Amino acid sequence: xxxxxxxxxxxxxxxxxxxxxxxxxxxxxxxxxxxxxxxxxxxxxxxxxxxxxxxxxxxxxxxxxxxxxxxxxxxxxxxxxxxxxxxxxxxxxxxxxxxxxxxxxxxxxxxxxxxxxxxxxxxxxxxxxxxxxxxxxxxxxxxxxxxxxxxxxxxxxxxxxxxxxxxxxxxxxxxxxxxxxxxxxxxxxxxxxxxxxxxxxxxxxxxxxxxxxxxxxxxxxxxxxxxxxxxxxxxxxxxxxxxxxxxxxxxxxxxxxxxxxxxxxxxxxxxxxxxxxxxxxxxxxxxxxxxxxxxxxxxxxxxxxxxxxxxxxxxxxxxxxxxxxxxxxxxxxxxxxxxxxxxxxxxxxxxxxxxxxxxxxxxx
Amino acid sequence: xxxxxxxxxxxxxxxxxxxxxxxxxxxxxxxxxxxxxxxxxxxxxxxxxxxxxxxxxxxxxxxxxxxxxxxxxxxxxxxxxxxxxxxxxxxxxxxxxxxxxxxxxxxx
Numbered sequence: 109x110x111x112x113x114x115x116x117x118x119x120x121x122x123x124x125x126x127x128x129x130x131x132x133x134x135x136x137x138x139x140x141x142x143x144x145x146x147x148x149x150x151x152x153x154x155x156x157x158x159x160x161x162x163x164x165x166x167x168x169x170x171x172x173x174x175x176x177x178x179x180x181x182x183x184x185x186x187x188x189x190x191x192x193x194x195x196x197x198x199x200x201x202x203x204x205x206x207x208x209x210x211x212x213x214x215x216x217x218x219x220x221x222x223x224x225x226x227x228x229x230x231x232x233x234x235x236x237x238x239x240x241x242x243x244x245x246x247x248x249x250x251x252x253x254x255x256x257x258x259x260x261x262x263x264x265x266x267x268x269x270x271x272x273x274x275x276x277x278x279x280x281x282x283x284x285x286x287x288x289x290x291x292x293x294x295x296x297x298x299x300x301x302x303x304x305x306x307x308x309x310x311x312x313x314x315x316x317x318x319x320x321x322x323x324x325x326x327x328x329x330x331x332x333x334x335x336x337x338x339x340x341x342x343x344x345x346x347x348x349x350x351x352x353x354x355x356x357x358x359x360x361x362x363x364x365x366x367x368x369x370x371x372x373x374x375x376x377x378x379x380x381x382x383x384x385x386x387x388x389x390x391x392x393x394x395x396x397x398x399x400x401x402x403x404x405x406x407x408x409x410x411x412x413x414x415x416x417x418x419x420x421x422x423x424x425x426x427x428x429x430x431x432x433x434x435x436x437x438x439x440x441x442x443x444x445x446x447x448x449x450x451x452x453x454x455x456x457x458x459x460x461x462x463x464x465x466x467x468x469x470x471x472x
Numbered sequence: 473x474x475x476x477x478x479x480x481x482x483x484x485x486x487x488x489x490x491x492x493x494x495x496x497x498x499x500x501x502x503x504x505x506x507x508x509x510x511x512x513x514x515x516x517x518x519x520x521x522x523x524x525x526x527x528x529x530x531x532x533x534x535x536x537x538x539x540x541x542x543x544x545x546x547x548x549x550x551x552x553x554x555x556x557x558x559x560x561x562x563x564x565x566x567x568x569x570x571x572x573x574x575x576x577x578x579x580x
Contacts, residue, residue: 190480194520197504198494199482204474221540224478226490227498255570259538259556260491261498262570321570324498354567356498398501432501438477451473457480464481470497470504472477 133185136455138415139408140448147183153414154178161421165364165384170421174466178420181458181465182413189457191464198471200227200399200435202265202328202360207233212250213257220260226471227356228262229326230254236269237309238278244313248320255321263356264317265326268310268341270333273302280305283369299370303340310344315351324356324398331388332362334369335380338388342375342395349396359392360401360437361385364422386425393432399471402426403437406447412455416444416462424467433470436463486532487540489515489522492564499566514563535559 132144145153154175162169170178181189191197204225205215212230219225230251232240240247247264254262274282280302283295314325325348331338345357366388368381375391383391385402392400404419419436423443426434441447444459463469483490489511496507508519515535521527532539538556539547551559554574561568574580 188476188480194523196483196490196523197481198490198497198507199477199485200494201474219474220485221542223474224482224485224487224490225474226483226485226494252573255573256554259486259553259560261495263498318569319573321573323495323569352569354499355569358498393501398498430503433497433503433507440473445473451476453476456473456476460477460481470507471494472481 133183134454135182136412136446136452137408138406138410138412138446140446140450140452140455142452143411145411145413147179150183150411150413151175151179153411154182154417157410157414157417158421161418165422165425167384167386167421167425170417170424170466174420175417177465178413178417178462181462182416187454189454189461191461195464197464197469198226198433198435200229200263200326200358200401200471201225202229202326202358202401202437203231203235203439204229213254216254216258216262220258226260227324228258228260229265230262230322231265235266235328236272237266237306237313238269238272240266240313241309244316248316251317251320251322261323261356263324263326263358264313264322265328265358266313267329267332268306268327268337269329270299270302270306270337270340273305274298278302278305287369296370296372299336303336303343306337306340307343307347310341311347314344314348318348318352318355322355324358326358326360328358328360329362329403330359331366334367335373336370337362338366338380338383339370339373339375342391345392345395345397356399357397358399358401358435359397360435361388361403364402364404364419384425385423386429389426389430389432389434393430397432399433399435400426400430401435401437403442406441406443406445408447412444412446412458416459419443420462420466423469427467427469430470434467435471436467436469438463438472483523484525484528486538487525488528489531492537492560493522495560495564495566495568511564514565535563537563 130146158169281298286295366383536551538552
C-alpha cells in the first residue's frame with residue numbers, strides 16, 4: 109500500500125515553521141482606533157477578559173458557546189451588524205437627540221419621527237438635578253408642550269452628581285479635601301449633609317416633571333460620586349414610586365462597581381459600597397425602579413472584543429434575578445462602545461448585537 | 473450613535489410598536505418577553521410583527537395609534553400624538569400621565 113501524503117493547512121505549515129498566516133480582520137480598540145487582529149488573537153482577548161471579570165465580580169465566566177458567539181460577532185469584516193429579525197429590543201435613549209436642531213421640541217420630534225426611538229428623553233445641556241431645579245418651570249413647559257406633539261413616551265433625565273453639593277459648588281464641606289487629611293468622621297458628616305440636599309432636589313424635579321406630564325424619570329449616571337450618590341438616588345426613587353405608582357423610573361449607573369466614598373451606607377441592610385451590577389439591580393428594583401441600566405466603563409488600551417466580554421460577564425448575573433427590564437448602557441465609552449465623539453458604527457452595532465444575543469437583555 | 477443602535481437592535485418606536493412595548497416596561501416594569509406578549513395580544517398580531525414596520529404601519533393605521541408622517545405619508549383626520557395616546561391608553565389598559573393631565577387641564 110502506498111502511503112498517502114499528509115494533508116495540512118497553510119496555517120499549520122506556517123505554524124510549524126514559526127510563522128503565522130492566519131488572516132487578520134479589522135477591529136477596534138477601546139478608544140475607537142482601528143487595528144487588525146487574527147481570530148486567535150480575538151479569542152484570546154475574549155477568554156482573558158471574561159476570566160478577569162469573573163474573578164473581580166465573583167461570578168461565572170461566559171460559557172464556551174457564548175464566547176464562541178462573541179468571537180463570530182467580532183471576527184467579522186462586516187461594516188455593520190444587527191440582531192435577527194424579531195429580536196429587536198426597546199431603546200431608552202438617555203440624553204438622546206442632538207440639541208442642534210433648533211429647539212427641544214424639534215429634537216424630540218426628530219428622535220421620534222426620524223430615529224425611531226422607543227423612549228424619548230427631554231433633558232437640558234446642564235444635565236444635573238441641582239442645576240435643573242433652578243430652571244424647572246422652563247423644563248416643565250417644554251415637557252407639557254412636547255406631550256401634545258409626540259406619541260412615544262417621553263421621560264425626563266438628568267444626573268444626580270452629588271459632588272455638586274460640596275464646596276465650592278455647594279453648601280457642604282468638601283469630603284474630597286477632608287478624606288486626604290484623614291478626617292473620616294468630618295468627611296462622612298459632609299457627605300450626609302450633601303445627601304439631604306441632593307435627595308430633596310431629585311424629588312423636587314421629579315415631582316415637577318411628572319406633574320407636567322412626563323411619562324417617567326431617568327436618574328442617569330447614578331453612583332458617579334460613589335455610594336452616597338447611589339443612596340441619595342434610591343431614596344428619591346422610593347419616594348417617586350410611592351407617590352406616582354404608574355411612572356417609569358429608570359436608574360442608569362455610572363460604572364460597574366459602586367465606589368465606597370462614604371463606605372458605611374446600606375440600603376435595607378445591604379452595603380452599597382462595592383456592589384456589582386447584580387447587587388445594584390436588586391436594590392434598584394426593591395426601591396421601585398422600573399428600568400435598570402448597568403454601565404461598565406471601557407478600557408481604551410484593550411480591544412472592543414476584550415471590553416464586551418468583560419462587560420457581559422459582569423452584567424450577566426443580573427439577567428437571572430431581574431424582575432424589571434435591564435437596559436445596558438451602550439453610550440460612548442461603556443459596554444463595548446469606544447470612547448470617541450463619533451463611535452464607529454461597526455463597533456457600536458457589534459456591542460448592541462452582543463448585548464441582545466448573549467444577555468437576552470430587555471433593552472439598551 | 474442613536475441611529476446605529478436604532479438600526480442594529482431597536483424596535484423602531486412609532487414606526488413599529490416600540491413605543492407600546494416601552495410603555496409596558498415603564499409603567500408595569502414588564503420584562504421584554506412579557507411586554508411583547510402583552511402588546512401582541514392587545515393588537516391581535518404576532519410578536520414578530522411588533523418590530524415589523526410594514527405590519528405595524530397597517531395595524532397602527534387601523535387602530536388609530538399614530539404613524540410616522542412625511543411628505544408621502546400624510547394622514548390628516550387620523551389620530552396622532554395626543555389623540556393617539558388616548559387610544560393607546562385604552563388599548564393597553566394603562567394610564568398615560570400626559571393623557572390624564574390633558575383631561576384635567578381641558579376640563580374633560
